[in-house]
Amino acid sequence: MTSKFLNYELFALTPVELKQRQSHGNVNYMDLDYVNNPIPQMPRSDFFKHGDIAVTKNNRFSYVPAHTHSFIELNYMYAGTCTQYINGEKVTLHQHNLILMDKDIVQQIESTGSNDILINILLKNDSTMNQLFDYIAVSTNEITQFLYNASHINTLHNNFILFDLTHQEAAINLVESLIIKGLTKSRQRNKSMGLLLSTLILELSQSIEQEYINFSDNTDDNLLPIIQYINQNFASVTLRDVSAKFSYNTNYLGNKLKEATGKTFKELVDRRRISAAQNLMIKTNCTLADICDIIGYQNTSSLFRLFKKYLKTTPSEYKRKVSGPLKQ
Structure with missing residues (x-):
């Protein structure tokens, strides 16, 4: 049931995808000003209308120009592949790969096709982080340290970690359950999404691709x-x-x-x-x-x-x- 629902929802064409498939170009549906700010920051107000954790699908049939975020983002490759540039470093995601990205990184995504489904899981602010810490306070690993680092203002934010969930069935089930909750937009979804995400974080510690850790626990305020x-x-x-x-x-x-x-x-x-x-x-x-x-x-x-x-x-x-x- 889960796979059928997700396949139906995620492979369905969005209005932006229809335009991009027809025009063979990128649709600037957020009206970002690239002339005065060639690397714009994504507006927070467009994502968190229904809660502190947002789930969106990356629109296919185009590239995503370089941009930054003021929030933490996870990208999950539900199907297919995609190539990204994270702070200028090339990272290729395959099915069941997940990348955890800190605030303020520069992200670009190359053009994706009809079979390439990339999901964005966005965490609104530091209060969201504090709620996660309440759930996972008993655990200390690279991921919890990453989130602790990301939740502090006076910290250098340039980190990302890549995970391969291919052989981690529990982690796959958790992230896909999180996606379903996010897509349904139920008014009662926020607490359950927080619980799912905190459990996922505990599972992810088993799936770190060591060659793709780019994480510095840097607390030099200066x-x-x-x-x-x-x-x-x-x-x-x-x-x-x-x-x-x-x-x-x-x-x-x-x-x-x-x-x-x-x-x-x-x-x-x-x-x-x-x-x-x-x-x-x-x-x-x-x-x-x-x-x-x-x-x-x-x-x-x-x-x-x-x-x-x-x-x-x-x-x-x-x-x-x-x-x-x-x-x-």
Whole structure:
């Protein structure tokens, strides 16, 4: 019964999917402003109208441009496969894979087809986390530490963990029961969804794919505003400027960022720039010169090198792939 209900609900075409299948492009149904904010934050108000835990389906037949969230998200691959870029790192999800993502990461999803069903499970705020801790207070593992880290404001949020549930029948049943509860939108569903989610978290500790843990228990309060400053000013920021603004030695700050994030200062800026450039190509009619100006490059050759380094393609080839010829 569960499989039949889920198959019926999840493979049914949504209005957005119908438009995307017909247009072969992405429908900006949230009216996000990609020109003034090339990597927009998803609006919380669109998701949590029925409770603190939301379940949605990723709309098929298109890519999902780079974006961020102010909430914790789990993606569950119910059927098929999909490729995502999490903070610029390529992650491919197969059936029964689940990825747990912290707030503020940059997420992109490549185009999915008719057989690729990706489910989003969203956790609204810190009070949701506190309720989960009430259920799972007796357990301490990578996942509970992840959630504890995510629930604190003065913490660097750049973490994700990937799970393979293929041989974890109990975990599969829990996540799919959680999806059913979320889809029914019953007024009494919130407590049962919290119980299901807390039980799922306990089960997940057996299913961590060690090579895909990207989790830093970082509680250096001083780094958070620095990361936020870099993300907001990626078009013009330099390590020297950031060091001066926050009163750090340049070499010390560079090493501190590398230790906390696993990336150099330049890599952090590069990944922000390439995500912004991709979104501008996908969602706007900006010329190549306009895009360079917006993301902080003085010439197109810098953008060319950026795309070749991280995407193994050129800006023009990327633009043709996702929507059509790029104006120079």
